[in-house]
Amino acid sequence: DADVTQxxxxxxxxxxxxxxxxxxxxxxxxxxxxYRQDPxxxxxxxxxxxxxxxxxxxxxxxxxxxxxxxxxxxxLSLESAIPNQTALYFCATSKGDSLxxxxxxxxxxxxxxx
Amino acid sequence: xxxxxxxxxxxxxxEGDNSIINCAYSNxxxxxxxxxxxxxxxxxxxxxxxxxxxxxxxxxxxxxxxxKTVKHLSLQIAATQPGDSAVYxxxxxxxxxxxxxxxxxxxxxxx
Numbered sequence: 695d696a697d698v699t700q701x702x703x704x705x706x707x708x709x710x711x712x713x714x715x716x717x718x719x720x721x722x723x724x725x726x727x728x729y730r731q732d733p734x735x736x737x738x739x740x741x742x743x744x745x746x747x748x749x750x751x752x753x754x755x756x757x758x759x760x761x762x763x764x765x766x767x768x769x770l771s772l773e774s775a776i777p778n779q780t781a782l783y784f785c786a787t788s789k790g791d792s793l794x795x796x797x798x799x800x801x802x803x804x805x806x807x808x
Numbered sequence: 809x810x811x812x813x814x815x816x817x818x819x820x821x822x823e824g825d826n827s828i829i830n831c832a833y834s835n836x837x838x839x840x841x842x843x844x845x846x847x848x849x850x851x852x853x854x855x856x857x858x859x860x861x862x863x864x865x866x867x868x869x870x871x872x873x874x875x876k877t878v879k880h881l882s883l884q885i886a887a888t889q890p891g892d893s894a895v896y897x898x899x900x901x902x903x904x905x906x907x908x909x910x911x912x913x914x915x916x917x918x919x
Contacts, residue, residue: 698851734816736897736909737852752906784851796842797899797907799851 697721698800700785706806707775715770715803717785724790726768727797728752728760731782740783743768744790775807816895818914827885829913831898836879838900842907843872843883846895855883855896885915893917 698719707713717726725744729737729752739752743762757779759771772779782804786797821827833841839860844852856867858874858881865872871884881898895912902908 734911736911738909739906742906795840795901795905795907796854796857798854799844801851802849 698785698787698798700783700800700803702803703801704804706808708808709774709776711775713772713775713805715783715785715805717768717770717800719766719785719787719800721787721789721798722765723787723798724765725788725795726762727786727788728758728768728770729784729786730754730779731784731802737784740770772805772807775805777807780805780807816912816914818916820916820918821888821892823888823890823917823919825888827883827888827892827915829883829885829896829915831881831883831910831913833879833881833898833900833908833910835900835902835908836876838902840901841872841874841881842899842901843870843881844897844899844909845892846897846912848894852897888915888917890917890919 701716727742728740731737738754740758741752741760742750761769782802784802785800788795788797842857843855845855846852856870856872858865858872863874869886873882895914897912898910899907
């Protein structure tokens with residue numbers, strides 16, 4: 695969905711490096727999410743934000759941090775990357791005042807940590 | 809290629825046949841359910857949703873059935889096409905207001 699974009703789309707980094715993944719949306723949604731996806735597993739929630747500067751931990755937040763300085767942007771950082779953080783990372787957005795809360799996903803970032 | 813489908817249950821369907829994809833959910837308090845489709849190299853895409861006060865909902869070529877008694881959700885795709893080849897996830901929204909995703913089912917359409 696072009697309304698939710700992620701950069702970079704692919705990234706190779708080395709163990710111990712700090713990296714940042716960016717997510718931008720033009721849907722006007724107030725809620726944003728970061729997930730990771732590993733082969734054969736479902737999506738697991740890392741962090742989520744219901745508004746600017748609101749940050750909440752998900753299932754697997756250790757080793758990650760996020761920043762929400764603007765409604766349209768939500769960035770995910772790996773402070774010191776390790777090989778088991780190799781995965782597909784997805785950003786998603788939803789409209790918070792809706793009872794149904796469908797989440798809309800970006801195209802994903804493929805991260806490889808060597 | 810995309811590796812998200814590895815180790816997933818796989819449904820092979822002849823083009824033109826109907827597909828049924830099943831999902832068992834865990835939380836009896838969940839009040840909202842979504843089916844997503846994920847094609848190779850792409851993010852999950854919303855297909856159809858259903859609230860817990862319904863047992864059936866129809867979209868274009870897709871139908872979702874909800875059986876709350878046995879906590880079971882199914883997605884039916886009519887007249888399956890090659891473009892329907894993908895991984896399909898169910899998701900449930902529980903009391904914590906977050907979505908919990910199933911592991912997914914791989915659908916392979918045979919031309």
